[in-house]
Amino acid sequence: MKNISKYMIIRYVSVILISCLTFSCSEDFFNQQAGNQIEPKVHYQSTIDLEISMNGILSPLQEVWPKLILVDGLRSDLMDITSNYNADIHNLYNQKYEASNPFLDLSGLYKVIINANEVLINLNQVTKADPNFDEFYQKQTRGALICIRSWAYFQLIRLNGEAAYIPDNMVALPADLNQTFIPKEAMIDTLINQLKPYIHTDQSTGEMYFGYYPNSKALLGELYLEKNDYANAVYYLKMSMESYGNETGIYKVDRTFQKEAWMNIFVGGVSSSTENIGVITYNATDNQKNQLATWMLPTDEYLVKPSSVIYSRFVSQTPLKGSGGDQFRGVGVSIDTLENANETYIKKYSLLDGIDGYSIDIPFMRCGDIHLLLAEALNRMGEHNLALFLLNRGIASLAERPEDYIKWATNAGIRGRAYLSVIRLPEDMTDPKVITETIEDYIIEERSMELAFEGYRMFDLMRIAERRTNPDYLANRVAAKYPDNMREQVRNFLLNESNWFIPTNK
Secondary structure (H helix, E strand, O other), X not given: OOOHHHHHHOOXXXXXXXXOOOOXXXXXXXXXXXXXXXXXXXXXXXXXXXXXXXXXXXXXXXXXXXXXXXXXXXXXOOEEEOOOOOHHHHHHHOOOOOOOOHHHOOHHHHHHHHHHHHHHOOHHHHHHHOOOXXXXXXXXXXXXXXXXXXXXXXXXXXXXXXXXXXXXXXXXXOOOOOOOEEEHHHHHHXXXXXXXXXXXXXXXXXXXXXXXXXXXXXXXXXXXXXXXXXXXXXXXXXXXXXXXXXXXXXXXXXXXXXXXXXXXXXXXXXXXXXXXXXXXXXXXXXXXXXXXXXXXXXXXXXXXXEOHHHHHHHHOOOEOOOOOOOOOOOEOOOEXXXXXXXXXXXXXXXXXXXXXXHHOOEXXXXXXXXXXXXXXXXXXXXXXXXXXXXXXXXXXXXXXXXXXXXXXXXXXXXXXXXXXXXXXXXXXOOOHHHHHHHHHHHHHHHHHXXXXXXXXXXXXXXXXXXXXXXXXXXXXXXXXXXXXXXXXXXXXXXXXXXXXXXXXXX
16 A cells, blocks of 8 residues: 555654653553654663553554544445545545545555564563563463464455565565565464464463454464364353463443443543454543544534445344334444434444543454354354353343353343344254354344444455355345445446455555
8 A cells, every 4th residue: 555665664762751650541551752763772771662552553553543444434335425434535435446545545554563673673682681470471462462463464454455574683684575474364364373382371360451452362263263173262252361461350241331431431432441352542631642532523524424324224123122223333422413403423432521622542453343243153153142142131031041151140131231122043044054044144233333433344244245155245234224226336346355455556
């Protein structure tokens, strides 16, 4: 993509001078003030120095991830353009991917990879300088760094269908800038092989927690799901949800984030650690602005709005026992309508009065996401009832809870948490293939609401369409948001699977 080569040859040092050298997992994670760069041989002298560097690794996501959320929404069936659109937004809506489009600049993901490499090659120096940083902590830290690097590569291969491989040692880059681009399938296997040696499978002792970083087990489960290895996907996705703190901890879809508390996932999202696993935080007072509010609010640029498809999906849900239904995840929260006007807007990143919309956080891995991925993998394993319980009312609803899910008793289910009716299969449905694909459709539709405008939708449609060898699955759903005079043209374009990927600018 635009500027990839530039960032390949810059040694993007992640060491940033900040006013306080010690801080806990809080909003201060991204509160960095740029200063003079420090040579690695001078900087990496203690675990405190290491923590500063690890905190800086994710900072490029503040700029790139809001752009990719817009790219996902405009390419999929979640977002429409408003009358305020500019040429770049209009091209994305029309499925045109020009290298000059600033929304398609993925260099921030490559910066994350380079940052992680920078710290990885200096871990031994910290071990020599600080006796507290022993072999155990070095392995755990190395695993966390490989995880965030793998996560960044995973996004790139899903966006581009390939990624430029960056050697651990930056000086190994060829002088002529020719890069080795690894295709998606091969990169997935590479990432799995790199992650597995650092997976902590002994749940009895707990493991180190790296705030704001993705969970390595969840990422490994996603990688296996992407290649349709359902047994391994279930194994690691389930284990990731059982790795909250120690052997008794579990990430739960429960009542913690029901009703008004739902907005806490995004307002001060880092403190919502039982739901959010990987989080990008913002604080406008420190000049860290989440641009999504700018692009989505009618009081600002208002470039995009929810599509009629997702709006209809939210409002057509059947409430659970007259509860009012999806009151904290649908209209009035994720999306809303202007007073005295028949115009909709995306509200998810401007949820609370008195809180600067620019400061709303973005989770890039969270509990609801992983639960639905686990349900998807279980369904493909033939565990249809378990998949439906995760989708609907949680494992607690099982009359005889499976032994492997004893700790899941307090789970409420994705739809249960949202006070929505239980989805059931038609009683006369008996064909195993039809049952599997019907439940899969339920799960993917639920993901479109649970994770609306968080950057997942196009990846979901691509994964299912590829799995079923059915490009119609994606093409029909995306085309549905377009006006009649554009629908068939968009559909025909998306029937070609090569058009699902954003071309790299080699």
